[in-house]
Amino acid sequence: MNERVAIVGLGWVGFRPVTPERSYKELMYEAALRAYADAGVNPRRDVETFVTVAEDFHEGTSIFDEYVPDQLGAALKPVHTIGGDGLHGLAAAYMLVRTGQFDLVVVEGHSKVSNLLTLPEVTAYAQDPVLNRPLRLNTHFVAGLEMNRYLHETGTTREQCASVVVKNRYNALSNPSASYGAELTLEEVLAGPPLAWPLGRREAAEQADGAIVMVLASEDRARHLTDRPVWILGVGWCNDSPSLENRDWAQAIYAREAGRMAYRQAGIGNPRDQIDFAEVDDVYAYKELQALEALGFCRPGEAGELTEAGVTAPDGDLPINVSGGSLGVGHVLDATGLARALEVALQLRGEAGPRQLEDVEVGLAQSWRDVPTTSGAVVILGN
Amino acid sequence: MTLLERDPKAAPAWRGELPVTSRYTFGLAGERFFRAIQEEGRILGTRCDGCARTYVPGTIFCERCLGELDKWVDVGKVGEVHTYTLLYEAPDGSQRETPEIVAFVRLGDGGLVHRLGEVEPEALAIGMSVQAVFKPIAEREGSILDIVYFRPI
Numbered sequence: 001m002n003e004r005v006a007i008v009g010l011g012w013v014g015f016r017p018v019t020p021e022r023s024y025k026e027l028m029y030e031a032a033l034r035a036y037a038d039a040g041v042n043p044r045r046d047v048e049t050f051v052t053v054a055e056d057f058h059e060g061t062s063i064f065d066e067y068v069p070d071q072l073g074a075a076l077k078p079v080h081t082i083g084g085d086g087l088h089g090l091a092a093a094y095m096l097v098r099t100g101q102f103d104l105v106v107v108e109g110h111s112k113v114s115n116l117l118t119l120p121e122v123t124a125y126a127q128d129p130v131l132n133r134p135l136r137l138n139t140h141f142v143a144g145l146e147m148n149r150y151l152h153e154t155g156t157t158r159e160q161c162a163s164v165v166v167k168n169r170y171n172a173l174s175n176p177s178a179s180y181g182a183e184l185t186l187e188e189v190l191a192g193p194p195l196a197w198p199l200g201r202r203e204a205a206e207q208a209d210g211a212i213v214m215v216l217a218s219e220d221r222a223r224h225l226t227d228r229p230v231w232i233l234g235v236g237w238c239n240d241s242p243s244l245e246n247r248d249w250a251q252a253i254y255a256r257e258a259g260r261m262a263y264r265q266a267g268i269g270n271p272r273d274q275i276d277f278a279e280v281d282d283v284y285a286y287k288e289l290q291a292l293e294a295l296g297f298c299r300p301g302e303a304g305e306l307t308e309a310g311v312t313a314p315d316g317d318l319p320i321n322v323s324g325g326s327l328g329v330g331h332v333l334d335a336t337g338l339a340r341a342l343e344v345a346l347q348l349r350g351e352a353g354p355r356q357l358e359d360v361e362v363g364l365a366q367s368w369r370d371v372p373t374t375s376g377a378v379v380i381l382g383n
Numbered sequence: 384m385t386l387l388e389r390d391p392k393a394a395p396a397w398r399g400e401l402p403v404t405s406r407y408t409f410g411l412a413g414e415r416f417f418r419a420i421q422e423e424g425r426i427l428g429t430r431c432d433g434c435a436r437t438y439v440p441g442t443i444f445c446e447r448c449l450g451e452l453d454k455w456v457d458v459g460k461v462g463e464v465h466t467y468t469l470l471y472e473a474p475d476g477s478q479r480e481t482p483e484i485v486a487f488v489r490l491g492d493g494g495l496v497h498r499l500g501e502v503e504p505e506a507l508a509i510g511m512s513v514q515a516v517f518k519p520i521a522e523r524e525g526s527i528l529d530i531v532y533f534r535p536i
Contacts, residue, residue: 020394060399117398120476129407130417131440132496134527136474141485144468145496149487152466152509193478196485197469241446245439245493249466 006222006229009039014210024112031211043073087337087377109335110211144196160304162189172328203285208330236261240374255294279340282325337367348383437491500532
């Protein structure tokens with residue numbers, strides 16, 4: 001059995017609202033080549049098994065997992081595709097190394113959402129076919145219901161949620177890979193068109209294309225390959241009851257439980273003191289606040305105040321979504337969790353360029369699988 | 384129309400679409416739930432005494448203890464607005480001029496997602512009591528749409 005697992009290679013392409021000149025296979029190929037070069041490995045010779053994350057309807061291809069091996073160098077090798085978020089894939093790759101059966105494993109996630117011309121219909125097709133779908137409601141209603149109850153129970157304000165948008169889109173201006181960097185005022189965010197009141201259109205992340213590949217290695221292999229491994233200290237994932245009728249509407253309980261699972265492995269009893277920075281779900285602005293509370297960085301109702309006070313800004317005590325998050329980088333669907341983990345890994349390596357945080361040793365990435373799901377995952381990384 | 388469709392010099396692309404049609408049987412619990420709505424205008428749940436929870440809509444199992452449930456209860460037509468939203472986007476992603484009012488109405492320990500009617504957005508509040516308004520019995524077909532909406536009482 002391999003006790004410790006490290007990320008030893010990072011490669012990505014994107015992130016852009018449209019990528020008409022490249023197919024999804026070419027995006028994956030380019031990200032994979034970069035990751036293999038970064039890790040210094042030959043995929044055909046060295047990588048033992050591959051994990052990808054994808055969802056057929058997002059790809060516009062049924063049995064999409066059949067379409068992943070060749071462009072990754074995975075043909076004639078063990079490959080499996082997970083219907084989940086990128087962090088579920090990272091967790092699976094981590095476990096494959098931990099088994100001791102494999103020393104070098106690759107995980108991939110991508111988005112070619114610009115190819116998908118009817119995304120709202122695809123998302124609506126994820127609603128319960130008998131209880132919910134006959135109402136013919138755009139699935140943003142789930143976020144509107146959740147945000148309203150979250151505000152009601154915690155006393156969080158619409159302005160506090162909008163301050164997440166101001167922060168994350170401003171952060172994205174320092175990230176050359178981000179699509180949606182902008183200098184917005186609170187008033188400009190709140191004055192945007194309504195989406196699912198209290199949720200505004202400018203509080204929902206816009207989509208982006210891109211691909212991310214990571215190479216994971218056992219400790220022995222990692223020490224041989226690199227002098228700057230990023231260690232995976234803990235992983236966790238959890239689902240609340242998926243039905244709209246039985247879920248909790250105010251809190252991200254799935255994120256809380258995923259966090260607890262990861263904290264147990266990483267030996268973290270006080271996340272606020274032991275974690276230096278985090279990249280969390282912000283597909284809708286209020287989700288960032290909900291996630292911070294669920295992950296134990298603060299008490300319910302405090303995340304909005306911390307955001308307004310600048311605590312979660314890059315120069316604050318607890319920088320959150322320095323990359324720009326999904327609001328600033330762009331929402332990359334199934335690759336979202338890997339995008340969050342990518343930023344954590346870059347920061348821990350000291351390779352985050354103009355947005356590099358100082359003296360960071362432990363970072364957390366958390367993701368959610370978007371409406372209408374209650375599926376979330378957490379990974380804790382250290383250098 | 385997207386930018387790529389407007390630009391005659393944009394990269395060429397092939398378009399594909401798939402007609403997906405499925406038939407969703409309701410299952411043992413769903414059949415009982417929707418029959419009660421269609422034939423009696425009643426909303427039924429199932430009770431787990433061990434967990435002290437009433438599932439609405441009724442299910443044949445308790446998701447907490449995984450015990451089988453066979454104790455059906457009428458939870459009435461009146462529930463509480465647990466949360467609501469004003470939905471400005473149509474299913475195809477286009478903007479709506481006037482919003483749809485959508486709520487999660489608490490019934491028993493579960494509830495139903497549905498539209499609210501006979502109410503202005505300004506009068507909405509979390510915690511307000513609302514009642515299910517059913518279609519005339521002759522027009523019901525055993526679906527969630529047999530409830531037209533919930534209205535304040």
